[in-house]
Amino acid sequence: xxxxxxxxxxxxxxxxxxxxxxxxxxxxxxxxxxxxxxxxxxxxxxxxxxxxxxxxxxxxxxxxxxxxxxxxxxxxxxxxxxxxxxxxxxxxxxxxxxxxxxxxxxxxxxxxxxxx
Amino acid sequence: xxxxxxxxxxxxxxxxxxxxxxxxxxxxxxxxxxxxxxxxxxxxxxxxxxxxxxxxxxxxxxxxxxxxxxxxxxxxxxxxxxxxxxxxxxxxxxxxxxxxxxxxxxxxxxxxx
Numbered sequence: 669x670x671x672x673x674x675x676x677x678x679x680x681x682x683x684x685x686x687x688x689x690x691x692x693x694x695x696x697x698x699x700x701x702x703x704x705x706x707x708x709x710x711x712x713x714x715x716x717x718x719x720x721x722x723x724x725x726x727x728x729x730x731x732x733x734x735x736x737x738x739x740x741x742x743x744x745x746x747x748x749x750x751x752x753x754x755x756x757x758x759x760x761x762x763x764x765x766x767x768x769x770x771x772x773x774x775x776x777x778x779x780x781x782x783x784x
Numbered sequence: 785x786x787x788x789x790x791x792x793x794x795x796x797x798x799x800x801x802x803x804x805x806x807x808x809x810x811x812x813x814x815x816x817x818x819x820x821x822x823x824x825x826x827x828x829x830x831x832x833x834x835x836x837x838x839x840x841x842x843x844x845x846x847x848x849x850x851x852x853x854x855x856x857x858x859x860x861x862x863x864x865x866x867x868x869x870x871x872x873x874x875x876x877x878x879x880x881x882x883x884x885x886x887x888x889x890x891x892x893x894x895x896x897x
Contacts, residue, residue: 704888711788711874711888712827758826769839770815770881774826 670695670761674775682783687731687746689778691759694740699761701742702772703733706756715757718742719764729753754782787811788877788889796895797865805860805892807875815881816858818850819874821891827874833858834881862894870896 675690693699700719704712716727723735733744742759756779760772788809797803809816815834819827831840833852847869849861862869872893876886 702885709793709872709891709893711790711890712876713888714885717885769832769834770817770878770886771829771832771841772827772886774828776826777824 670699670763670773672759672761672773672775674757674759674778676778677776678779678781680781680783681749683751684748687744687749687753687780689744689757689759689780691733691742691744691775692740693742693759693761695761695763697763699763701733701735702760702762703727703731703742703744704758704760706758706777708755712758715744749780749782751782751784754780756780787887788875790873790875790889790892792892793890794893794895796897797862798897799867800864803862803865803894805862805873805875805894807858807860807889808856809858809875809877809887809889810856811877811879811887812855813877813879813887814855815878816852817876817878817886818858818860819876821872821874823871830860865894865896867896870894 671694673692702717703715716725718735726732731746756777758777759775817832818830821827830844851859872891874891875889878886
């Protein structure tokens with residue numbers, strides 16, 4: 669079975685400060701990992717994904733994440749927060765194996781607040 | 785430009801009155817998914833279609849059904865909505881089950897009165 673834990677349901681940073689959103693996963697098979705962003709009353713937009721290539725993944729809007737197998741982590745970072753980054757962020761896991769449906773298992777989400 | 789379209793964006797229905805939510809995609813992708821997202825919770829997969837092959841999640845209530853008449857369209861039918869079915873319903877499309885990148889629509893927010 670797979671699962672995702674996002675540490676911290678709410679994160680608040682000042683504009684221009686580092687953004688760090690934490691995600692730990694559990695998977696008995698090599699995982700594929702994703703970060704999605706959701707703005708109020710909107711669908712989910714893919715920020716970046718890890719699919720067993722480079723462990724440091726760069727995404728849109730200046731975000732990046734590093735896959736650390738030893739720590740079972742896939743934390744999301746951005747060097748300098750912008751007001752427009754305020755949103756809900758979801759980490760998700762799936763895996764590639766025979767019969768897998770592509771079902772995404774989501775973490776509970778982290779609300780990012782950016783203060784002026 | 786839109787890739788996954790959901791209509792309507794907001795739907796109000798009465799307790800027990802059947803309702804249908806629709807989703808279409810311009811990506812020509814093989815797989816379509818329906819997720820339910822309740823307030824302040826993570827999305828939860830209800831079912832998916834791989835081409836015409838329907839795959840139900842084990843814990844999806846029988847009250848929820850789906851139809852996919854062609855590649856582009858997929859419908860979510862709620863036969864007898866209860867107050868607990870009020871949620872955002874998200875549709876997603878993926879090229880196939882091996883690519884795993886899912887493109888989401890904007891969602892339909894369902895209110896049950």
